[in-house]
Amino acid sequence: SFFFFLGEDAVEVQVWFDEYQARWIREQEWPEHYNIDELEQGELTLTFKTAGLEGVKMWVMKYGSHAEVLAPPELRAEVVDELRGALGRYEEGRR
Template sequence: MLTKRSDGSTDVEFRLTAFEETLGWSLSFGLHAEILDPPFLRGESAEFLRGTLNDYEQSRSPRFFGRSGDPAQSRRSTK
């Protein structure tokens, strides 16, 4: 069910059976979505986001780049 709010936002309500997939899907909207219910899924979302923020604050090397963690190096040719 869709409910348009006076501030221009929309509430989306539906039944879930695949919570993990729903969490990933909702997080894909970034700042444009917020999980309101169920409380445990909202909590899992907050925990995931806190972990991500902690990774950035701790200045850890990016997980998807070359061994050095240097994004530029992962794009360099190794000829």
């Protein structure tokens, strides 16, 4: 799990959640080094440091359109690539 995967390679991750998903994020117990910033209209951002970006990528993707990686840029790009691949798979179907 990426939740406690710290170290010298740890980077700051920031993920935005829409109002729908934010209520579930608020109810979870997060490690002390995780920070929730409340935004307008019930949205929030969750900020934390981790070196486990692959785990974060898979975790964020399970929320679909209810979440968006804001930082770091390399994680955001990886999520975009995965989602493009998934979209292509669904548009073209298996051949």
